[in-house]
Each structure stands twice: as C-alpha cells, then as structure tokens.
Amino acid sequence: MNKLIEDLNWRYATKSFDSSKSIDDETLNTLKEAVRLTASSYGLQPYEVFIIQDKDLRQKLKSASFNQSQITDSDYLVVFAVNTVIDEAYLDRYIKNIAETREIDVEDLSGMRNAIAGTVLQFPQDQKLNWAKQQAYIGLGNLLASAARLRVDACPMEGFDNKQYDEILNLEAKNLTSAVIATIGYRSEDDSLQNAKKVRKSNEEFFNHL
Ligand SMILES: Cc1cc2nc3c(=O)[nH]c(=O)nc-3n(C[C@H](O)[C@H](O)[C@H](O)COP(=O)(O)O)c2cc1C
Numbered sequence: 420m421n422k423l424i425e426d427l428n429w430r431y432a433t434k435s436f437d438s439s440k441s442i443d444d445e446t447l448n449t450l451k452e453a454v455r456l457t458a459s460s461y462g463l464q465p466y467e468v469f470i471i472q473d474k475d476l477r478q479k480l481k482s483a484s485f486n487q488s489q490i491t492d493s494d495y496l497v498v499f500a501v502n503t504v505i506d507e508a509y510l511d512r513y514i515k516n517i518a519e520t521r522e523i524d525v526e527d528l529s530g531m532r533n534a535i536a537g538t539v540l541q542f543p544q545d546q547k548l549n550w551a552k553q554q555a556y557i558g559l560g561n562l563l564a565s566a567a568r569l570r571v572d573a574c575p576m577e578g579f580d581n582k583q584y585d586e587i588l589n590l591e592a593k594n595l596t597s598a599v600i601a602t603i604g605y606r607s608e609d610d611s612l613q614n615a616k617k618v619r620k621s622n623e624e625f626f627n628h629l
Contacts, residue, residue, distance in 0.1 A: 428617065430567035433574045433602070435610035436492040442603065446569055447495070450603070453565035457558045461535050463513055465505055465551035466558065467595060469498040469588060476587070483583035484600075489574045494604035498588065499558055500595040501551035510535055548596070555598040562601055572606040575599065 442450075447470075454468055471477055472495050481490040490496055502509065514532050518525045542550060559575055566573040577599055584590070584597040606613055619625070 426567040426570075427564070429570070430563065430573065431612055431615070431617075433493075433572040433604075433606045433610060434489060434612055435607040436489060436494070436572065436602065436604040437607040438492045438494075438604075440605035441494045442571055442605075446571060449569060450562065450565055450571065454558050454562050457561040459554040459557065460550065461531075461539065462517075463505070463510075463535070463539065464554065466499050466501045466555040466598065467593075468558065469496075469500060471496040471498065479587050480579070480584065483587060484576065484579040487576065487578055489576070489602040492604070492607075493572075493574070493602035495602070497562065497601045497603060498584065499555040499598045499600065500588070500590050500593075501548060501555050501598045502594060503548065503591075503596050504594040505539065505547050505551065507536070507540065510540060552598040559599050559601060562603075566603055571603055573601050573603045575601045 451468075451470070457464075459465070471480070474491070477491045477496055480496060481487065484490050510532060513535075514525055514528050517523070517528055517531075539547065539550065563573050563575060579597070579600055581597050584600075585595075588597070590596055
C-alpha cells in the first residue's frame with residue numbers, strides 16, 4: 420500500500436484522546452502552515468482559525484458541544500470561523516495583499532478585483548456565508564490529511580452549537596461566526612474505533628468514469 424493511502428487509513432475520527440500526550444511546537448506549526456496554505460475560491464480565505472488550548476475555555480465549549488469528551492481530552496481544539504462581512508473593504512485588503520506580496524500595482528489587479536466584486540460580493544448574505552463555510556471545510560480537509568501525514572490524531576466535528584460558540588469566543592465582535600471544528604492530539608490506546616474497518620461506498624458506487 421502506498422504511503423498516502425496508508426496515512427489515510429491510519430487516521431480515524433478519534434473519540435478518545437490521551438490527554439497526557441501533547442503535540443510539539445514544530446508539528447503544530449507545520450499543521451498551521453498546511454491549513455494556511457489551503458486553496459480557497461479566488462484566494463480570499465474567508466475564515467480565521469482559532470487554536471484553543473486553554474482548559475477553562477474548552478470546558479465551556481464542551482458544554483456547547485453535546486459534552487463530547489474530545490473537546491477537553493485532546494491537545495487543542497481548532498475552530499474554523501468564517502468572516503461575516505465580505506465587502507468592498509475586505510476585497511481591497513486582499514487586493515492590497517496580492518499587490519504587496521507580488522510587488523505589482525493595485526491598478527494591474529483591477530480585472531481580478533472586478534471579477535470578485537461582480538460575483539462573491541453580489542451574493543446575498545446567506546449565500547456568502549455558505550460560500551465562506553465551503554472554503555473553511557477545505558481547510559478542515561487539509562488539516563485532517565496533514566495531521567494524518569504527521570501521525571497526529573484528529574476528530575472533525577459539526578456537533579456543536581454555533582450560537583453558543585460565537586458567544587463564548589466573542590466572534591460576533593470580530594465579524595466572524597463558527598463554521599466547523601476539529602480536535603487534535605493523540606489517540607488513547609483504549610479507543611476501540613482505531614481498529615474498526617473503514618466504512619465507505621464501493622468504487623463502483625462512488626466513482627463515475629465517463
Ligand atoms: C464535517 C464533519 C463533522 C463531524 N462531526 C462529528 C462530531 O461532531 N462528533 C464526532 O464524534 N464525529 C464527527 N465526525 C466524524 C465522522 O463521523 C467520521 O469522519 C466518519 O464516520 C468517517 O469515519 P472516519 O473519519 O473514522 O474514517 C464528523 C466528520 C466530519 C467530516
């Protein structure tokens with residue numbers, strides 16, 4: 420079996436973490452960089468990532484996550500929170516970033532600016548939020564695959580109360596709202612799920628070659 424498939428079979432949605440084990444700084448930084456490098460529509464990265472280790476804060480968030488033990492037993496809770504205000508000013512900041520990073524004139528980016536202003540910026544707020552969440556999920560996928568490669572365990576999670584998270588993390592004031600979360604750390608030896616066979620659609624059901 421090749422290494423990539425081996426890594427992806429190694430990973431599983433970890434229910435029980437060994438709270439005595441912690442991720443070293445270099446590994447955490449690598450995971451952060453992998454998520455930061457994630458592709459996004461137009462490159463707009465319409466989300467921020469919160470990496471939460473604080474025990475008290477995680478205890479509060481656990482109550483807002485159906486008391487799932489991963490929230491406090493893992494090493495870090497990662498919250499993907501999407502931008503709720505994606506407007507002209509947001510777009511201008513992005514265009515400025517491209518111009519500075521690539522050392523080009525803002526004027527030379529007017530075509531791109533117009534393309535974004537004519538599409539994403541025109542979406543009704545609901546659609547904008549959905550679009551932003553889709554981008555955040557790509558970040559989540561990249562986190563899961565990267566963690567597997569580094570042999571870090573993770574549990575992706577939608578089982579949390581978005582409103583409570585927003586309140587606890589004071590996200591509204593930052594024009595953000597929680598979209599999806601993950602816990603990362605190291606699996607407990609007692610987590611029987613690590614030995615469970617992967618349940619997936621068959622190749623025939625899943626893939627369509629045309
Ligand atoms: C977006 C998303 C949300 C999920 N939410 C939860 C959750 O709240 N709690 C949980 O224990 N597992 C959650 N899972 C884990 C899935 O149940 C798990 O990934 C799926 O059953 C496939 O198993 P595997 O990841 O172990 O291969 C979630 C997975 C994804 C991708």
